[in-house]
Amino acid sequence: xxxxxxxxxxxxxxxxxxxxxxxxxxxxxxxxxxxxxxxxxxxxxxxxxxxxxxxxxxxxxxxxxxxxxxxxxxxxxxxxxxxxxxxxxxxxxxxxxxxxxxxxxxxxxxxxxxxxxxxxxxxxxxxxxxxxxxxxxxxxxxxxxxxxxxxxxxxxxxxxxxxxxxxxxxxxxxxxxxxxxxxxxxxxxxxxxxxxxxxxxxxxxxxxxxxxxxxxxxxxxxxxxxxxxxxxxxxxxxxxxxxxxxxxxxxxxxxxxxxxxxxxxxxxxxxxxxxxxxxxxxxxxxxxxxxxxxxxxxxxxx
Amino acid sequence: xxxxxxxxxxxxxxxxxxxxxxxxxxxxxxxxxxxxxxxxxxxxxxxxxxxxxxxxxxxxxxxxxxxxxxxxxxxxxxxxxxxxxxxxxxxxxxxxxxxxxxxxxxxxxxxxxxxxxxxxxxxxxxxxxxxxxxxxxxxxxxxxxxxxxxxxxxxxxxxxxxxxxxxxxxxxxxxxxxxxxxxxxxxxxxxxxxxxxxxxxxxxxxxxxxxxxxxxxxxxxxxxxxxxxxxxxxxxxxxxxxxxxxxxxxxxxxxxxxxxxxxxxxxxxxxxxxxxxxxxxxxxxxxxxxxxxxxxxxxxxxxxxxxxxxxx
Numbered sequence: 241x242x243x244x245x246x247x248x249x250x251x252x253x254x255x256x257x258x259x260x261x262x263x264x265x266x267x268x269x270x271x272x273x274x275x276x277x278x279x280x281x282x283x284x285x286x287x288x289x290x291x292x293x294x295x296x297x298x299x300x301x302x303x304x305x306x307x308x309x310x311x312x313x314x315x316x317x318x319x320x321x322x323x324x325x326x327x328x329x330x331x332x333x334x335x336x337x338x339x340x341x342x343x344x345x346x347x348x349x350x351x352x353x354x355x356x357x358x359x360x361x362x363x364x365x366x367x368x369x370x371x372x373x374x375x376x377x378x379x380x381x382x383x384x385x386x387x388x389x390x391x392x393x394x395x396x397x398x399x400x401x402x403x404x405x406x407x408x409x410x411x412x413x414x415x416x417x418x419x420x421x422x423x424x425x426x427x428x429x430x431x432x433x434x435x436x437x438x439x440x441x442x443x444x445x446x447x448x449x450x451x452x453x454x455x456x457x458x459x460x461x462x463x464x465x466x467x468x469x470x471x472x473x474x475x476x477x478x479x480x481x482x483x484x485x486x487x488x489x490x491x492x493x494x495x496x497x498x499x500x501x502x503x504x505x506x507x508x509x510x511x512x513x514x515x516x517x518x519x520x521x522x523x524x525x526x527x528x529x530x531x532x533x534x535x536x537x538x539x540x541x542x
Numbered sequence: 543x544x545x546x547x548x549x550x551x552x553x554x555x556x557x558x559x560x561x562x563x564x565x566x567x568x569x570x571x572x573x574x575x576x577x578x579x580x581x582x583x584x585x586x587x588x589x590x591x592x593x594x595x596x597x598x599x600x601x602x603x604x605x606x607x608x609x610x611x612x613x614x615x616x617x618x619x620x621x622x623x624x625x626x627x628x629x630x631x632x633x634x635x636x637x638x639x640x641x642x643x644x645x646x647x648x649x650x651x652x653x654x655x656x657x658x659x660x661x662x663x664x665x666x667x668x669x670x671x672x673x674x675x676x677x678x679x680x681x682x683x684x685x686x687x688x689x690x691x692x693x694x695x696x697x698x699x700x701x702x703x704x705x706x707x708x709x710x711x712x713x714x715x716x717x718x719x720x721x722x723x724x725x726x727x728x729x730x731x732x733x734x735x736x737x738x739x740x741x742x743x744x745x746x747x748x749x750x751x752x753x754x755x756x757x758x759x760x761x762x763x764x765x766x767x768x769x770x771x772x773x774x775x776x777x778x779x780x781x782x783x784x785x786x787x788x789x790x791x792x793x794x795x796x797x798x799x800x801x802x803x804x805x806x807x808x809x810x811x812x813x814x815x816x817x818x819x820x821x822x823x824x825x826x827x828x829x830x831x832x833x834x835x836x837x838x839x840x841x842x843x844x845x846x847x848x849x850x851x852x853x854x
Contacts, residue, residue, distance in 0.1 A: 377559070377560060377563055378563075378567075380560045380563075380564075381560060381563040381564040381566075381567050382564075382567070388795065389795065389810070389826045389829050389830060390568070390571055390826065390830075392795065392810065392811070392814065392826070393571075393572070393575055393822055393823070393826045394571075394575055396814040396819075396822060397575050397819070469689070473691045476691055476693075476694075477691060477692070477693055477796055480693045480796070481795070481796070481799060481811055482811075482815070483814070493693075496693065496694055496697060500697065500800075503697065503700060503701050503705060504705050507701055507705075510694075510697050510701075511697075511698075511701065514691075514694040514697060514698070517691060517694060518686075518689065518690050518691065518694060521689045521690070521691060522685065522686060522689035522690075525688075525689050526685070526689075
């Protein structure tokens with residue numbers, strides 16, 4: 241019987257984690273969000289304070305101290321907690337400096353993708369008609385092929401640099417913003433307050449900036465957090481493939497690539513930056529999930 | 543008959559349009575990127591080639607013609623499967639890429655089957671024994687699997703299962719043992735996603751009224767699950783599983799590079815290093831087309847199976 245078939249679920253069922261509004265559950269989610277944001281803040285602090293925090297110069301080579309295993313006390317009496325790499329550089333210091341590349345590229349890409357995606361999504365929802373159809377067809381088309389392949393092609397030709405990486409990674413994410421914001425604006429547009437402002441002579445720009453944007457801000461924050469995790473992993477992946485930030489600037493993806501050849505004798509070169517990357521990706525994406533539960537439970541399934 | 547045909551066409555037409563727009567976008571971006579890459583002629587000729595020779599090659603390649611004409615010629619060539627000649631292999635780019643295709647398909651299919659065969663039972667078990675130790679462990683692992691960068695997962699597998707435990711070779715293509723680690727790496731994200739989504743699909747059904755009715759009637763629990771739950775949860779699970787197949791292709795580039803697997807993803811990366819742009823373009827284009835076709839097919843099949851997925 242057709243009526244007995246449940247609607248397809250595309251994400252967690254709502255009862256798997258009930259909307260976290262009010263009660264102990266919401267307080268727990270709020271605490272988790274705080275912890276997640278604290279982690280990101282800590283990472284940003286580490287990246288900003290890298291010159292003071294890093295125990296060694298991340299690019300200084302010491303050929304006699306190559307491939308040294310992690311130790312509390314190296315030959316010079318100083319700690320090398322993550323060991324040294326194939327050129328004798330301190331892995332811990334490089335992981336600390338690597339946070340800079342991850343965060344700068346990740347955050348900038350989120351801004352690029354967010355501005356482009358929000359602008360197109362709000363325009364599509366507000367204008368409707370042909371504009372809406374064109375923008376949404378473009379969005380669907382972009383989702384219809386693996387963007388990483390194009391990113392690789394584009395970077396291969398233009399050459400890897402901070403601006404290229406930021407634009408390519410940023411543009412790879414605009415669709416998520418556009419689709420979700422469009423559907424929210426569609427609902428907001430039909431509300432009375434929008435008509436009232438326009439009847440009172442409020443311009444479209446005023447309606448969008450003063451009245452639509454504040455209403456979709458929490459959604460924007462949720463998508464941006466989830467996108468940050470994706471951008472950081474994509475940057476590391478491109479660096480791993482040799483298409484990201486070029487040596488000697490330390491980046492997590494690049495370090496994992498460099499350590500690959502020494503995996504058998506010096507596992508620590510790849511493993512430490514990899515674990516930090518994995519932890520960052522996990523915490524940031526979970527923070528996005530928790531934020532969503534807290535701010536906007538209706539977003540589940542997007 | 544004509545009515546249902548109209549319904550099917552009305553449902554398929556927008557999806558087909560979307561797929562065609564995607565193909566056109568890929569073609570255009572490949573063309574634009576190729577133009578941005580600068581003049582390919584110096585790559586084809588020795589550095590001391592005379593100007594007359596350079597002019598001749600430019601004319602042969604059609605580079606002296608206006609851009610719109612070049613674009614039309616480029617699109618027409620692609621439709622005929624002509625992607626130009628590989629600079630590195632000195633044969634048609636399409637023939638080069640085709641030679642690497644079977645390895646990618648073999649890896650992709652294995653990873654997909656592995657992911658589906660492991661994840662669906664785990665997801666079901668997690669739903670049926672909700673909040674059990676196994677459920678928590680499996681879902682925790684799935685969260686890590688979804689967040690873990692594919693390339694680092696591959697490195698970890700090599701380090702632990704290949705170098706330390708010596709269970710599998712570190713890379714290359716050979717007997718079935720060569721396939722295990724790459725397939726596990728490539729399939730990890732899909733496995734995690736399918737397990738989580740299967741769990742919520744089954745949970746959804748377990749809460750439905752007709753399940754309560756079946757239980758109230760005194761139907762044995764195993765029969766409730768086997769007959770009523772699985773049957774009704776099957777459609778969303780099949781859809782979700784199918785959609786994951788498309789995303790596998792994107793990960794193939796990374797996995798093939800990590801495990802030195804001779805597929806088109808690794809070929810594309812190596813061709814970038816060789817500055818062999820015709821091969822890069824051909825590999826990117828063919829991967830994108832495969833991805834688009836698979837997604838279109840799954841979309842279409844889903845719509846045909848489930849009338850409610852069609853627009854009213």
